[in-house]
Amino acid sequence: MKKGLSNLIPNSLVKKYSFRPPNPPQYTFEFRDGKYQFYPIIKGVKKQIFSYYLLIDSYILKNDQLYVPLIHISGLQNAKSEKSQSKECLLNLKSFQQETEKQPQRYRTLIIFSHANASDLGDVYFFAERISIEYGVDIIAYDYTGYGIGFGQYKISEEQTYEDLQSVLSFAINRLNYSLNQIILWGFSLGSGPATEIATRFGGLAGLILQAPIASIYNWFGEGDYGEQDIYVNYKKIQYVRSNILIIHGDSDKIVGHEQSERLYNKYLQYNARGKIQFALVKGAGHNDLQFHIEKGDNQLGVQIHNMLRQKGVGFNEKEYTLLNLCYVKEHVPGQYMYQYNSLKKFTSSDEIQRKKADGLFFLCTCD
Template identity: 35%
Template sequence: MGAVTSSMAAKFAFFPPNPPSYGVGVDAVTGKLKMTGVATRENVDVLKLCTRRGNTIVAIYIANPSASSTLLYSHGNAADLGRMYELFSELSHHLRVNLLCYDYSGYGQSSGKPSEQNTYADIEAAYKCLVEMYGAKEEDIILYGQSVGSGPTTDLATRLPNLRAVILHSPILSGLRVMYPVKRTYWFDIYKNIDKIPLVRCPVLVIHGTADNVVDCSHGKQLWEHCIQKYEPLWIKGGSHCDLELYPEYIKHLRKFIVVIERPPYKKTGSEPVPDQLDRPRSSTDFREKPRLSMDLRETLRRSFDFKEKPRISTDHKEKSRADKKDKSRKSIDRSEKACNGAEIPERARNSIDRFGEMVRSVGLCHIDCFRPKATHA
């Protein structure tokens, strides 16, 4: 029964556009790869990346000369690079970021078949491309996962402790929870984001439409509640699963988030190097136990620290001193919360992107990121 349910979840999750909306060829003049069926831009590189599972995936890298961060975008269902191409260009321009996006195995012109494990290998290949080919640093990379893309995004984020940030757009709690109102995680489930999100150490922004009839808004809200570093979420009133980019508050909130995380205390400097964890093999799709042990270790250290604090019951003078320190700590936290909520964001930056909603209307987003083929409306 478990295997049958797992198969149902996998089939429900993946709907690559057929036929693909673009082709890949070689430019006769430059000898470089190019996409056919979309506008040619000088700041766009077309790439073919090999994954550890033997597939070749297509990716595009959009350079922005004023960028200090790089967005690694994992798109949703019923979409491929051709359908998302114009939107990606607008995001790179208005958010002032470099942007790398890729097609999953079996999507667009990528080889192989869609599966949970293949998407994990796909995003790893895209991340390694950013680091090795474009010199991006982990602390300057923002992972963006839309709908099904929230699965590989959250999974990779658990293994990259120095990430700048994570953005989850209409995310899912897990594959099975999209179909059934289950309250626990089963071994045969896919994309167990609800179990993995507590291991993400960087700031997380969650965006979800309140009228989403494909992935209920409760998915986004529960994930946000389990985040360690919560950033002010965006619940778009009346937004559905496929049209959040058309709301003006979408790009405004994203821009505010980028501005906040690109300055202290969010911006990390001199981060300690960590071992490459991408090459560790997965034995199953189940939630990995090793990071969970590290959380238990931290809890043990906290208990040990609390034990040491107990004997320090002393005179009124010391108690008063400790109370003063707590007050200072609270003030410090309040200031951090103010920064987290994006206080004092330059108004000019917001005004410069107010017309973004009108621009993306011309792109034709009605088929972007749907779990199942269906008629949608703007």
């Protein structure tokens, strides 16, 4: 590290801008008929959502350290059985839900979307809905612990966002019946941090998409090596991602300059083959309007995204399979008792995983 470089940017400044959850949240969850319902809030008004093409399910993953609200957007054709092809079934959500739960395995690609700073599910929903329809994929969008309806209840940190995404990934596999090799992690801006980190842990993923990513938090303020005090050091981690990568950035981005993506791209190529990574620099796109270029689906960028979404990963190795099972957290149901797994950090050996398991991973949780 360059001498004195870490002192050029005060920690207080970094902390101020690193985690800025919207307050109040831009959505709400209401518990009705034994399940959560998601409602975006637009200009202070709660909105009812309904789609003839999509099913939207809401969950909260919760234990003593983790509070993750999420929405799962799936296409109606995703889990229909041959016996339920009628037009009436498409409009009968209760019947569709029953058919969905009978399916042992989903077959569509799943995107797990990690959102930007100063954002929550209320902002993300409409983008996620559009991507699901345009590209024919399922999507999970989630809030980090301490964001959204969990604001003020839990501490927000870099490590916690890693735990959040790892738990969502495990939930998608253990509860929603996806396979690791059909899941793509998608990180936007700050969300590139947890997406990149978890992609280094699970090589069997179908891919990693980074939308206007940061090289690291301190590098967002000024380029350099800031040592251990830096967070979300994507430029040091990206070389260890084994799945395919697509980086998308606008050339007119004034919030996170495209030089951040260029650094990630070049750093990856120092250690890996060119064929595993693509970099799309979108002409005329800024930071927040880049999504409108992504949503089109019929331009050159759309072709790249379509190709990326058709990729399949190699699936589990034994270590990844064990870790995802150990960090499984069941959805929170008010008033019920449930057994939950603690969310676990990254392990270096199967022996350590087994030792943690023997020490007692289960605890009885009273949910309120």
